Amino acid sequence: MRGFLTPKGLIGAAIVIIVLAIAVFAPLIIPDKLATAMDMRARLSGPTLAHPFGTDQLGRDLFYRVMLGARTSVLIAGSAVLMSIVIGLPLGIVSGYYGGVIDNVLMRLVDTLLSFPALLLALTISAVLGPNLTNTIIAIGIAFTPFLARIIRGEALRVAQMPYVEAARAAGTTDAMMIVRHILPNIMPAIIVQGTISLAFAILAEAGLSFLGLGTQPPDASWGLMIQASRDYLDVAPWTALVPGAAVALTVLGLNMFGDVLRDVLDPRTTS
Amino acid sequence: MAYLINRLLSVALTLFLISVITFAVTNILPGDVAMMIMGTQSNPEALAGLRESLGLNDPQIVQYGRWIGGILTGDWGTSLVFKEPIGPLIAQKVTASALIVVMSMTIALVCAIPLGVWAAVHRDRWQDGTASTAALIGVSLPDFFWGIMLILLFARGLGWLPSSGFVHPADDFTLAVRHAFLPSLALGLGLMAHLTRMTRATMTGILGQEFIRVARAKGLSERTVVWRYGLANAIGPVLTVAGLQVGYLFGSIIVVESLFNYTGMGWLTYQALLNRDIPLIQGSVFVIAAVVMLANLAVDLLYTLIDPRIRLA
Numbered sequence: 001m002r003g004f005l006t007p008k009g010l011i012g013a014a015i016v017i018i019v020l021a022i023a024v025f026a027p028l029i030i031p032d033k034l035a036t037a038m039d040m041r042a043r044l045s046g047p048t049l050a051h052p053f054g055t056d057q058l059g060r061d062l063f064y065r066v067m068l069g070a071r072t073s074v075l076i077a078g079s080a081v082l083m084s085i086v087i088g089l090p091l092g093i094v095s096g097y098y099g100g101v102i103d104n105v106l107m108r109l110v111d112t113l114l115s116f117p118a119l120l121l122a123l124t125i126s127a128v129l130g131p132n133l134t135n136t137i138i139a140i141g142i143a144f145t146p147f148l149a150r151i152i153r154g155e156a157l158r159v160a161q162m163p164y165v166e167a168a169r170a171a172g173t174t175d176a177m178m179i180v181r182h183i184l185p186n187i188m189p190a191i192i193v194q195g196t197i198s199l200a201f202a203i204l205a206e207a208g209l210s211f212l213g214l215g216t217q218p219p220d221a222s223w224g225l226m227i228q229a230s231r232d233y234l235d236v237a238p239w240t241a242l243v244p245g246a247a248v249a250l251t252v253l254g255l256n257m258f259g260d261v262l263r264d265v266l267d268p269r270t271t272s
Numbered sequence: 273m274a275y276l277i278n279r280l281l282s283v284a285l286t287l288f289l290i291s292v293i294t295f296a297v298t299n300i301l302p303g304d305v306a307m308m309i310m311g312t313q314s315n316p317e318a319l320a321g322l323r324e325s326l327g328l329n330d331p332q333i334v335q336y337g338r339w340i341g342g343i344l345t346g347d348w349g350t351s352l353v354f355k356e357p358i359g360p361l362i363a364q365k366v367t368a369s370a371l372i373v374v375m376s377m378t379i380a381l382v383c384a385i386p387l388g389v390w391a392a393v394h395r396d397r398w399q400d401g402t403a404s405t406a407a408l409i410g411v412s413l414p415d416f417f418w419g420i421m422l423i424l425l426f427a428r429g430l431g432w433l434p435s436s437g438f439v440h441p442a443d444d445f446t447l448a449v450r451h452a453f454l455p456s457l458a459l460g461l462g463l464m465a466h467l468t469r470m471t472r473a474t475m476t477g478i479l480g481q482e483f484i485r486v487a488r489a490k491g492l493s494e495r496t497v498v499w500r501y502g503l504a505n506a507i508g509p510v511l512t513v514a515g516l517q518v519g520y521l522f523g524s525i526i527v528v529e530s531l532f533n534y535t536g537m538g539w540l541t542y543q544a545l546l547n548r549d550i551p552l553i554q555g556s557v558f559v560i561a562a563v564v565m566l567a568n569l570a571v572d573l574l575y576t577l578i579d580p581r582i583r584l585a
Contacts, residue, residue, distance in 0.1 A: 112289040115565040117523030127545040253412035
């Protein structure tokens with residue numbers, strides 16, 4: 001546990017907690033009016049006392065919008081990673097625990113899916129299903145599944161060869177009991193570490209999808225969408241890109257730092 | 273020999289699976305090609321006629337057979353948006369993207385390896401702290417954000433390089449590289465950060481091993497120890513990770529090429545996705561996945577050349 005008390009661990013955890021708190025509470029505290037209020041006289045205004053982060057092309061306050069965008073990013077990234085774990089977990093465990101033909105077939109499929117760049121897969125699925133919030137979650141969730149299934153399979157395979165598993169089998173433990181009692185608890189640390197790192201990638205993927213118009217759709221506030229909207233005003237108002245860009249970068253940075261420390265603490269066989 | 277045959281069979285099987293997945297993913301579309309050609313407001317009878325003539329009423333497996341048959345015989349169909357045959361269109365765009373993929377990989381490797389070695393040699397000192405922090409920030413920034421910053425700085429601010437467009441290397445090589453430079457840098461910086469972390473981690477592990485202590489005890493110079501003994505053992509894993517990043521690069525080019533209006537494979541795929549140009553989506557996705565798979569195969573084979581301990585078995 002001492003790993004968390006390093007500067008890296010503390011900063012990472014602080015960023016993650018702050019972003020989570022903003023994602024949960026900002027929409028409850030900030031009145032909708034403030035985030036959507038268009039101040040046409042203050043369009044593309046730089047940072048001022050009234051608008052500390054400046055305003056966008058419609059004169060909306062960037063501080064409020066970037067706060068509200070946190071919920072969309074966190075919601076999509078969190079749900080997508082959860083989805084990929086829910087699908088990847090049974091696939092990985094069955095493959096790693098049983099081995100043999102099932103393992104061969106499943107992993108051949110997973111390896112093939114890994115040939116598709118995750119972002120390409122997510123973009124294609126989102127374009128095919130029609131871009132909106134739910135489909136963005138599905139798209140990123142499916143795109144990340146092969147990777148997680150691969151990791152979980154490797155862990156399950158490692159644990160399945162442990163002497164205590166052999167002992168439990170000799171004692172007559174059934175497969176189902178074995179998976180629930182012995183395999184699952186012992187692969188949990190690796191899943192938590194990979195899940196945290198995947199969250200960072202999912203935040204980036206959501207921003208990328210929304211930036212290309214194939215993710216979150218207006219009027220939802222999303223960091224990727226805000227960066228996309230800023231493209232036409234880069235010369236006159238670079239802060240319209242910098243503010244949401246910094247939000248993405250800071251969140252991902254926090255998750256990466258936290259993930260590195262988690263790995264050192266929970267999964268010391270691998271180093272960051 | 274048996275290894276090679278095995279490997280080739282495995283490649284063929286994977287290509288087949290890639291084609292099946294590509295076809296399956298794009299065929300769950302709610303609309304179909306006939307609707308794309310005639311528009312949603314078209315006469316239902318004409319639509320039904322077109323569906324029949326395009327064979328869209330055939331079972332999925334027959335449609336897949338026709339599509340893969342076309343791919344194998346070189347008839348990739350016609351793009352609905354560009355009204356051009358897909359095969360030549362993709363071939364032309366792949367060369368454009370190859371330029372920025374190679375450039376960004378070169379930028380990343382040339383900077384990441386010395387930086388990672390430097391950090392590992394000065395482990396837990398300020399040099400390591402600086403390099404590791406910079407790399408951590410680097411992997412946390414989205415590529416398109418790098419792209420926007422580079423446009424602001426080098427194109428708008430300093431006016432050194434063009435911020436958009438593509439020039440074919442055969443027409444004017446210097447101009448082609450100038451156009452490709454900012455997109456390559458946008459892709460390369462994130463990759464560089466990732467590879468720096470990887471090089472540092474691998475080198476740290478190797479520098480702690482017995483044979484390094486022996487080399488130092490023999491009185492070899494620090495330079496020989498680090499580069500001839502250390503890096504020679506770290507380069508394999510680093511190159512493997514770099515090879516695996518080709519997939520990541522081919523995902524990122526979709527965003528970066530669109531940002532820079534660089535008309536390569538990523539830009540083409542994006543146009544196909546935006547316009548739901550199904551035949552072009554199928555062709556592009558298939559080609560990208562195939563290229564990524566072959567790149568990983570190439571890295572595997574390269575690995576056996578670099579590291580003589582790994583035998584083809």
